Amino acid sequence: RINGERLWASLMELAKIGATPKGGVKRLALTDLDKQGRDLVVGWGKEAGMSITVDQIGNVFMRREGRNPALPPIMTGSHIDTQPTGGKFDGNYGVLAGLEVVRTLNDRGIETEAPVEVAFWTNEEGSRFVPVMMGSGVFCGAFSLETAYAAKDTEGKSVRDELARIGYMGEQVPGQHPIGAYFETHIEQGPVLEDADKVIGVVPAVMGLSWYDCVVTGMEAHAGPTPMGLRKDALQVSTHIMQEVVKIANRYPPYGRGTVGMVQLFPNSRNVIPGEVKFSIDLRNVNDELLNTMHEEMLAFIDKTRSDSGLAISIERVSYYPPCPFHPDCVGAVREATAKLGYSTMDVVSGAGHDAIYAARLAPAGMIFVPCKDGISHNEIEDAKSEHLEAGCNVLLHAMLERAKI
Amino acid sequence: RINGERLWASLMELAKIGATPKGGVKRLALTDLDKQGRDLVVGWGKEAGMSITVDQIGNVFMRREGRNPALPPIMTGSHIDTQPTGGKFDGNYGVLAGLEVVRTLNDRGIETEAPVEVAFWTNEEGSRFVPVMMGSGVFCGAFSLETAYAAKDTEGKSVRDELARIGYMGEQVPGQHPIGAYFETHIEQGPVLEDADKVIGVVPAVMGLSWYDCVVTGMEAHAGPTPMGLRKDALQVSTHIMQEVVKIANRYPPYGRGTVGMVQLFPNSRNVIPGEVKFSIDLRNVNDELLNTMHEEMLAFIDKTRSDSGLAISIERVSYYPPCPFHPDCVGAVREATAKLGYSTMDVVSGAGHDAIYAARLAPAGMIFVPCKDGISHNEIEDAKSEHLEAGCNVLLHAMLERAKI
Ligand SMILES: NC(=O)NCCC(=O)O
Ligand SMILES: NC(=O)NCCC(=O)O
Numbered sequence: 184r185i186n187g188e189r190l191w192a193s194l195m196e197l198a199k200i201g202a203t204p205k206g207g208v209k210r211l212a213l214t215d216l217d218k219q220g221r222d223l224v225v226g227w228g229k230e231a232g233m234s235i236t237v238d239q240i241g242n243v244f245m246r247r248e249g250r251n252p253a254l255p256p257i258m259t260g261s262h263i264d265t266q267p268t269g270g271k272f273d274g275n276y277g278v279l280a281g282l283e284v285v286r287t288l289n290d291r292g293i294e295t296e297a298p299v300e301v302a303f304w305t306n307e308e309g310s311r312f313v314p315v316m317m318g319s320g321v322f323c324g325a326f327s328l329e330t331a332y333a334a335k336d337t338e339g340k341s342v343r344d345e346l347a348r349i350g351y352m353g354e355q356v357p358g359q360h361p362i363g364a365y366f367e368t369h370i371e372q373g374p375v376l377e378d379a380d381k382v383i384g385v386v387p388a389v390m391g392l393s394w395y396d397c398v399v400t401g402m403e404a405h406a407g408p409t410p411m412g413l414r415k416d417a418l419q420v421s422t423h424i425m426q427e428v429v430k431i432a433n434r435y436p437p438y439g440r441g442t443v444g445m446v447q448l449f450p451n452s453r454n455v456i457p458g459e460v461k462f463s464i465d466l467r468n469v470n471d472e473l474l475n476t477m478h479e480e481m482l483a484f485i486d487k488t489r490s491d492s493g494l495a496i497s498i499e500r501v502s503y504y505p506p507c508p509f510h511p512d513c514v515g516a517v518r519e520a521t522a523k524l525g526y527s528t529m530d531v532v533s534g535a536g537h538d539a540i541y542a543a544r545l546a547p548a549g550m551i552f553v554p555c556k557d558g559i560s561h562n563e564i565e566d567a568k569s570e571h572l573e574a575g576c577n578v579l580l581h582a583m584l585e586r587a588k589i
Numbered sequence: 590r591i592n593g594e595r596l597w598a599s600l601m602e603l604a605k606i607g608a609t610p611k612g613g614v615k616r617l618a619l620t621d622l623d624k625q626g627r628d629l630v631v632g633w634g635k636e637a638g639m640s641i642t643v644d645q646i647g648n649v650f651m652r653r654e655g656r657n658p659a660l661p662p663i664m665t666g667s668h669i670d671t672q673p674t675g676g677k678f679d680g681n682y683g684v685l686a687g688l689e690v691v692r693t694l695n696d697r698g699i700e701t702e703a704p705v706e707v708a709f710w711t712n713e714e715g716s717r718f719v720p721v722m723m724g725s726g727v728f729c730g731a732f733s734l735e736t737a738y739a740a741k742d743t744e745g746k747s748v749r750d751e752l753a754r755i756g757y758m759g760e761q762v763p764g765q766h767p768i769g770a771y772f773e774t775h776i777e778q779g780p781v782l783e784d785a786d787k788v789i790g791v792v793p794a795v796m797g798l799s800w801y802d803c804v805v806t807g808m809e810a811h812a813g814p815t816p817m818g819l820r821k822d823a824l825q826v827s828t829h830i831m832q833e834v835v836k837i838a839n840r841y842p843p844y845g846r847g848t849v850g851m852v853q854l855f856p857n858s859r860n861v862i863p864g865e866v867k868f869s870i871d872l873r874n875v876n877d878e879l880l881n882t883m884h885e886e887m888l889a890f891i892d893k894t895r896s897d898s899g900l901a902i903s904i905e906r907v908s909y910y911p912p913c914p915f916h917p918d919c920v921g922a923v924r925e926a927t928a929k930l931g932y933s934t935m936d937v938v939s940g941a942g943h944d945a946i947y948a949a950r951l952a953p954a955g956m957i958f959v960p961c962k963d964g965i966s967h968n969e970i971e972d973a974k975s976e977h978l979e980a981g982c983n984v985l986l987h988a989m990l991e992r993a994k995i
Contacts, residue, residue: 268856373814390813394859405966406848406871407796407940408779411838413964418849419835422828429825432817442812443824444859446852450674453800453850453869454941455967463859465812534813535860558819560811561861 185580186290187573190283194572197223197263197279198271207563208271212264212306212317213241213342218349220263224278224303231285233301236360237353240331241305241346242318244360247285249298249587255363255546257295257587259284259579260302261538262318266310270565272370272555272572278303280368280576284583296588297363304538305346311336314502319541322357358545364513364586365542368551368575370567372535374558382574383521384531384552387514389540390438391474391506395464397424397485400495403450403458418448418457420492427484428464431477438532439477440467464498469506469532507540513549513582520581526574549582551575591986592696593979596689600978603629603669603685604677613969614677618670618712618723619647619751626669627709627757630684634707637691642766643759646737647711647752648724650766653691655704655993661769661952663701663993665690665985666708667944668724672716676971678776678961678978684709686774686982690989702994703769710944711752717742720908725947728763768952770919770992773945774981775956776973780964781937788980789927790937790958793920795946796844797880797912801870803830803891806901809856809864824854824863826898833890834870837883844938845883846873870904875912875938913946919955919988926987932980955988957981 200220201210210216221243225235228245236244246256261277281301288299304322309315312334314326321331332343346352371377376384401415425443432441445463466481468474482498489496521528531552542548553575556566606626607616616622627649631641634651642650652662667683687707694705710728715721718740720732727737738749752758777783782790807821831849838847851869872887874880888904895902927934937958948954959981962972 371814372811373816374810374819375814375816378819392813402963403968404780404964405778405941406850407798407846407873407942408777408781408966409846409940409964410779410781410843411835411846413780413784416835416848418831418852422831425824425828429817429822437816440813440815440817442822442860442862444812444854444861444863445857446824446854447857448850448852451851452967454848454871455850456848457850465860467813534815535811536813557808558810558815559808560814561858562809 185283185287185576191569193279205563208265210265211311213345238355238357240318240321240357241351243303245301247299249295254297255361256298256300257364257583258300258362259366262304262307266561268563272567277368284580319538323541323544362546365548367539368579370555371552372560376554381529382526383528385518386533386550388508389533390467390469392467392504394502396499398461398497400459404456406454416456417460420494421460431480435473438469471506509549510547513547516582516585517549520578551578591689591693591982597975599685611969614671616671617717624755644761644763646724646727646763647757649709651707653705655701660703661767662704662706663770663989664706664768665772668710668713672967674969678973683774690986725944729947729950771948771954773956774985776961777958778941778966782960787935788932789934791924792939792956794914795939796873796875798873798910800908802905804867804903806865810862812860822862823866826900827866837886841879844875877912915955916953919953922988922991923955926984957984
């Protein structure tokens with residue numbers, strides 16, 4: 184069993200770097216604070232006797248050698264960058280749970296056949312630089328190193344320059360690092376476990392997602408003198424599409440999701456009929472066929488709305504991740520470890536993308552979820568119980584040992 | 590008949606001050622550009638032999654004496670401040686049409702029994718300082734001089750300081766300036782005249798308006814892991830209210846108006862269910878009883894939505910102007926002048942507030958509308974035809990002469 188207090192203490196220590204007044208963390212990727220966080224974790228890794236490798240996109244691999252160094256490592260990891268108003272646990276838990284596994288192996292003097300590695304991936308959040316899950320994406324070849332290097336923040340600073348500046352542009356070519364199996368522990372970021380009063384979520388798969396930008400163009404006009412019948416109100420037309428996004432998701436339970444999270448009006452003035460509305464659409468499902476059906480139904484509704492309203496409506500898909508089923512071996516290892524340890528459990532499909540979906544393209548992968556308070560994440564008030572974090576870490580220990588062999 | 594070319598030339602000359610690349614004008618109230626515009630118009634007034642009075646809120650009255658100086662003046666006017674992305678005609682036309690009337694009287698050596706005055710009112714637009722229609726509002730006692738003086742722009746500069754700085758803080762106590770009758774020519778700022786192919790809009794009344802701020806509070810949560818049934822999506826609930834605003838207006842034709850022009854989401858992120866949505870509601874009608882019915886129906890719908898959704902919804906009325914019927918004598922004078930001159934005409938209720946609604950609290954008042962291109966105003970592409978502006982000015986001349994007596 185791992186040391187829950189030590190895990191908690193490390194989480195709290197790391198959370199001091201970029202701590203916000205409301206109890207959260209702001210530690211954006213490749214900032215000075217990210218460097219401080221990386222240095223702290225790397226220091227802990229070295230103290231635990233691990234060797235450090237950094238690749239060209241700044242992914243860090245901390246290695247505890249196995250009896251057979253030729254075997255590909257059993258890896259765990261996550262990320263330590265945060266949202267601008269992020270919490271203490273998202274990502275950080277996955278990295279420090281891995282560190283706690285190694286510390287526990289050291290305490291007990293346990294040797295493994297395969298090496299054990301703890302990774303943290305660069306810029307998972309995508310808050311400062313897009314695309315999200317950048318480090319693991321480059322690692323698995325989803326997009327090129329050059330694409331990632333060229334990404335700029337709102338001030339025009341590039342990933343390449345910022346990586347070099349904080350001293351985390353390594354030598355290793357991304358992907359030239361073998362993985363035997365990959366596990367990731369993470370807070371659920373949703374309310375399902377808490378709602379069902381379960382401690383461990385076994386994650387069979389991650390939902391696929393489609394992101395869109397939709398722009399409805401009407402004609403801006405004065406709210407007073409323009410009769411209702413002569414209006415081209417871009418917001419009114421938009422509201423029908425916004426509602427349909429939710430209706431489509433509700434037609435495909437239990438894993439259909441539909442969200443409009445971002446809306447921008449032009450000119451956005453109290454007494455001007457909106458001339459243009461731009462909004463995001465986020466559709467998800469764990470079944471790719473259903474996700475595609477949702478996609479088609481949305482396009483059909485937009486076509487109908489365009490002809491009904493006479494307004495110009497553009498829709499562009501800006502991101503697409505297919506659903507990612509995890510490997511039966513890893514899912515099984517998590518399930519068995521949970522059973523052995525006697526934690527209450529259920530299967531929880533991950534609604535959010537994680538570095539594990541990219542790792543899964545290269546090696547068998549699996550995830551372990553623990554509850555977070557009220558299902559809230561990407562928020563400074565994000566919270567989790569120490570005993571749940573400890574339980575998830577114990578499951579991680581046993582699942583990794585099952586793969587790494589004692 | 591007035592001189593249409595001279596009127597047009599003066600409009601184009603004034604439009605150079607604050608001209609924008611897209612052909613509009615940005616001349617915000619009490620800026621250096623406003624001072625330049627004021628100086629130009631006051632210079633023209635003096636050249637036309639008028640005496641100038643400035644009151645303590647910076648309203649300017651340019652007076653052509655009558656045979657009987659004891660009679661209250663027959664006044665016309667409007668404003669020369671503009672929106673940040675304003676046009677050449679909104680307000681400016683009303684002031685320069687008044688100047689053109691005086692120039693025409695001078696050309697023909699016509700004396701009037703009552704004095705004739707051309708006014709321009711401070712900060713009608715309300716873009717830099719709220720409330721809107723500030724100068725005429727203080728003049729008629731709708732709010733106090735101190736309230737207006739204390740208003741600050743986004744940089745913290747006050748009306749009092751800016752008025753003094755540009756040299757337009759006069760001596761006269763606002764309202765201590767008699768008015769015999771008030772006329773205002775204005776572009777329609779709506780599409781009704783153009784749609785009906787008429788040149789002159791006789792304005793029987795200005796609609797009343799109610800402005801509200803509505804805030805719907807749900808719970809922000811991650812768009813992926815949060816099942817549809819466990820969401821408190823503030824945007825989805827808001828869309829129903831947004832649609833109802835339009836439905837309410839459509840239930841009270843032809844003068845019901847309902848607009849949501851401003852929307853703000855928190856946190857406004859693509860993969861976060863909106864936790865809070867703040868939006869404006871603008872309801873108008875020319876009949877105060879109907880406007881009140883619209884108000885009540887909206888509150889009832891919000892109550893129903895609150896209990897149906899379980900979300901917190903606050904609604905606050907932030908402005909209210911009752912409908913303003915114009916005086917039969919002034920409306921009649923406009924109607925007769927239009928008939929005498931043979932212009933095509935129709936009645937057009939003003940959907941937008943104007944300085945005339947405040948002037949109407951002190952004296953008989955009326956307005957004259959002319960078409961503007963595509964009904965567009967508060968926009969750099971605002972446009973109007975020279976012959977329509979000329980026609981409106983001719984109607985103004987004859988309506989004023991009817992009241993001032995030759
Ligand atoms: N875990 C996480 O928030 N990933 C970002 C992409 C997503 O919205 O799923
Ligand atoms: N004319 C004008 O735009 N007035 C501002 C107040 C309103 O929206 O009616």
